[in-house]
Amino acid sequence: MPSLSPLDRVLDRKIVAVIRSESPDLLVDVAEALVAGGVEVMEVTFTVPRAARVIEKVSDKLGSRILRGAGTVLDSETARTASLAGAEFIVSPAVNVQVIEMCRRYSKLVMPGAFTPTEVVTAWQAGADIVKVFPSDLVGPKYLKM
Secondary structure (H helix, E strand, O other): OOOOOHHHHHHHHOOOEEEOOOOHHHHHHHHHHHHHOOOOEEEEEOOOOOHHHHHHHHHHHHHHHOEEEEEOOOOHHHHHHHHHHOOOEEEEOOOOHHHHHHHHHOOOEEEEEEOOHHHHHHHHHHOOOOOEEOOHHHOOHHHHHO
16 A cells, blocks of 8 residues: 555544643653554644754654654744754744745645635645644634635
């Protein structure tokens, strides 16, 4: 059976665990516990101290058993750092075309957050793989029916 692409893996698994802590050393154990519980797609936010190092450690420990991502990526430099640390996908709370371009350069799945229709279209046109409506709790499902 052929392996799934990162995009297909996110869509197939339907759950992306967002892991964060003020104590990054605990996050490798958290990632192992998530895998044991059947969660295979995880995002380490760049609000975590030494987030790139956490991604490296999780990558070393769990390898291809998980799909590793980096979240709260606000600029292209952080996207590059995360990619080089082993992140296979990048999540941003906003549409930053330079982040999307960096992800395309490194062949990384990219999921920016967008709120307005203009932001959604900008993200798609720039090459985003998935656009997440963010913050979604402000408007709810009816907003997407428009």
